[in-house]
Every structure is written in structure tokens, then in C-alpha cells.
Amino acid sequence: MPVERRPLERVRGTQDHQTRQATSMDAMRTKCETAFGLHGFRRVDVPVLEPAELHLRKSGLEIISKLYSFHDLGGRRICLRPELTASVVRAAIAQPSPRLPDKMFATGPVFRYERPSRGRFRQFMQTGVEVLGAEGVLADAEIIALAATTLDTIGITKYTVTIGNVGILGELLTHLGLTGRRRALLLESLEDARRHGIEAVRTRFASLDPDLIQPDESTQIRDGAVTAELSSTSQDALARLVAQTSAGDLGRRTLEDVTTRLAARMHADTARAAVDRALAFIDELGAVRGDPDTALDAARALLEAHGLDPKPLDQLSETITLLDAFGVRRERVQIDLGLSRGLQYYTGMVFEVDHEALGAEKQLCGGGRYDDLYRVLGGRQSVTAIGFAFGLERLVLAKEAETIDGTRDNVPDAVFVVPSTPGDAVIAARAATALRHIGVTAALDTSGRAARGAVAFASREGFAYLAMVSRDDPPETLRLRLLTPDGVPADDTISVPDGPIPITSSLEWLRANPASSSESTGLHRSTNRAETGTEARS
């Protein structure tokens, strides 16, 4: 029978983490979580699988279009979570009674169907924090500062914090009476406007909602007559108007019929005017970016020109002052009022942290204020909230980019245990077990190779110690030998118990002479077999 031997490939956009990478990810996670814990956050774990609806309710088109979703065997619509926030909030709502503020962090894999590239995967790790009961600028500032100081703790320095506020545009849209889908589309187009120009947005908008942008010839005919009366839109007024302007020319339609249609047109006209005004504002708002002082001045002028409340800008200013108090230097901070972010649940302050060495996928962190989400997901009260998430893979990339080549990791002591001959299996097993029993890492050579080859291997792989065991040695003894990367240590260089000694004393000796305290030993050879692939690639 021929058997299919073709190797199976990974699912596109997923990764295998070999030892070094898995360890880096783990260490990165721990550093982040430790920093979160230091700020009084508690850990929560939430499922990878969620009802698709959780993410359909208010995540925004961008995320939804990339959602992994399917029907399970029970016919339920399930998705792999694309982010953590919605799950954490859902879990919080499910709890008996919230005591605010409730500060939580969560870590785990998330899934988005995107085209993979460096620093961007279909399955990746996020670690993020959420604060429920997060009122005002102090909450804003602390959460941004937490992101920044976590990076400081990790030792990542080349980052920039960019702060925006989607609430400003939101307020204008409310003023203009724009709601629902139009509101969502306009909020989404904030960032588009800057990148592609306001005309591109207008064009896109027209294709999605033709009534609003494109002038309609049939309405224009009557525009002149109607606009004068726009302020009073009562049916009576309309009826009078229609009767005056088109005396006896109504054809088969009733007067009521005509006025109703006209009212609808006028509504479309006011909406169109509102959209035009919103687009103009978006165009200008997107241009407000740069260092805090300059950007805030420009923003104040803009809001004043549009008759909007400057309060969000005062808050932004306060936030930046507070950031300084939290230890985030002003030079790191940029203002960008064109920052919109893909998740639609954001309602106010939004921010991102970028790293300069990461190219296209430079964003380390993103977050902001989402004061509506708690209710949207079924919470019975209104709860202000704020949060952010790091991409762990990107933190690792950023850290590596800043790490000078040749820096060595701290590694534990490790003993490579080699049976002298295949007949020494029993004694080798006993020795390895004895070492592990006192917490010493013992890797047993099970390759079956000749002993001399095993010794060369242990040396090359960077093991700290070699234990060659043989039945011929006296019982309860271990020949322990210190290995160094540079060759055989001369006897006078390092005092090693060379030769048969009692296991008990060799263990004591090991404890007293941890190899990791010596700069010249340890498991840090770059030729480590498991790592050659990833090393060469990066």
C-alpha cells in the first residue's frame, strides 16, 4: 500500500514557536502581566470561542470582514475571537454585581483573516487591559501611561504614543442629526480622508449612499422654491407652497401625495447638507496632528469655527499633563485627531503606540475609551470603560530590534546525562532522576549515538555540565564535568570535581557552583539546533 508521505503544512498565517521563540513570548507575556498587576489589575481568562454576535454587534466592518466564524454541530454561530475586549466585557456583565472600578487583564490568542506578513499573523497573541468604571482624564492618562511604562519595563524605548479622540467628530454628527449607518460610515471615513483625500471619501460615500451626495436632477428643479422654506417643514406650509407653485399641474396625484414626497426630498436635502458639512469637518480634523501644543492650538481654532464645545480639547490637554505625572515624557506624545481606529465601539479618547523599527506592521498597541459597549453587550447600566491591547509577537520583534547582537539570555543550569554504553541505561536513568529531584535540569541523551559523539554534542549545544555515567563507576557516583564554549578547561582554571564522586556531594557542588553565574557558560549558543531556522529568517 502506498502511503501519502507529503509533509503537512501549517495553516496559513499561523506559526510554530520553537523553544527560543516560545520562551520569548512567555517572558514577554509575564513582563506585561506583571506590570498590569502592579497597577492593580486582576487576571481574567476568557474563551477563544464566542458567539459570533458578540463581535458583530459593535466591532466595525473591518473586523467583521476578517472574522473566523462558523456553525458548530449544534447549529450555533460561533467565531474565534478577533480581540479580547468584547469577551472581557461580556464576562464582566455576566458577573453578579460590578464593583467599580473593575480593572482586568487578559492574555491569549486572537484570530483575524488577514494577509500574513512579518509581524502580522492570522493567529496572534494579545495581552490587554480593560477598566470598567473609568471616568474622566485620570483614567485616560493612567491607561496610556500603563501602556508606555510597560514598554519601559520591557526595555523597549523607540516608541511613540499617538492620541486622538473620536468623540469630537461624534459630537458634531450628533449635532447634525446624523445617526445609524451614515454616522458609522462617517466615523469610519475619518482616517480615509487624510490618506486619500476628502474627494476619495466623497466618492466612496456616494457609491454607498447615492441619495446623499449625488445631486438628483428631479429634486433640483424644485430646490429653488423649497429651500426658502426649509426652516418650517410642516405639511401645511408645504401644501401651501405646492399649491402656489404648481397650480393645477398635479396630474393624477393628490395634493397630500405630492407634499409627502416633497417632504422626503427635503429630508434628503437636509441630510445631504449635514453630510457635506460633516465631510468638510472631517477633512479639517484629519489635518490636526503633530506635537501636543501645535495640534491643540489648531484644534481649538477648528472647533471654534464650527461652534463646537472645546471641552474634549481641554481634557486632552489635561491628559497630557497627567501623562507627565505618570512618567510619560511629552516628547513621546503626538496628537492626531484623524486617528479613528477600526473598532467602532470607541467613543472618545483613542490611542496607539508605534515602534519605529517595525516597518509596515509597526503598531505595538492600540486602545481607547468605549463608554457604550457595556450596554451594547447587554449590561443593565451605563459603565464608562477604557482599555488597550498589545500584540505580543510585535513586542518580541520590537525588543529584538533593539537588542544588540550578541546579548546573551540568562539560562538555567543544565546537565547533559550520557550513558557510556547502551547497557548503562538504568544507571543513567537514576542519575537524571536524582538531578531533577533537586531541581537541576537534566537532559538525557537518548539518541543512541556513540558516547564520544554525545560529548561533542553537549559541548556544542552549550550545556553547562556533562555527566557521563557508567556501571563501572562506584555506586552512587557521578562524573560531572563543567563544559565551556571555548574548549577543555585546564584543571587549574576551574575547580571541577573531575572523576567519580558521591552523588550527594556533586549535587551540593552544583548548588554551590551555578553555571549561570559564570559568564562563559550556559545554553545560549546561537547554533542551538532548534533555532537555526528562525534565526536565519529574522
Next chain:
RNA sequence: GUGGCCGUAGCUCAAUGGCAGAGCACUGGAUUGUGGCUCCAGCGGUUGGGGGUUCAAAUCCCCUCGGUCACCCCA
């Protein structure tokens, strides 16, 4: 999602349309104080996969899978 580049031994990479190779790794041996260096020998390939053009394809064309860079978007 758009455009470009790439895919050859376990790894890093060579090879005018003309015998698929090197270094490292791996296995064995020599030397060494059972030790990395050095030396000798060996193992190792459906050239990502499929189809086409050709006397002849790693090489040219098409499809596909994967990677990567710039956009886009985001963590």
C-alpha cells in the same frame, strides 16, 4: 484586499535552457586527556505542488500553496 520579489539537502545559499552543488548540520573514522579545532569518508533532493513549452526545465509560461516587502488595515 492591491502590487513587487522569493521558494533548490535538516539550515544558509550556488548552479548561460544542457550531469543539481558548496558550507554548516547529521553518521562513521583519524587525532585529542571519552570535548568543540583539524583531517578523511559517508548519509542526505519528487528543485514547494500541479500543468504546459522544449530534444532537454531549478531556470521559460500558466495555475496553486507558502514566505517576504511596499500599500491597505491592524496588535
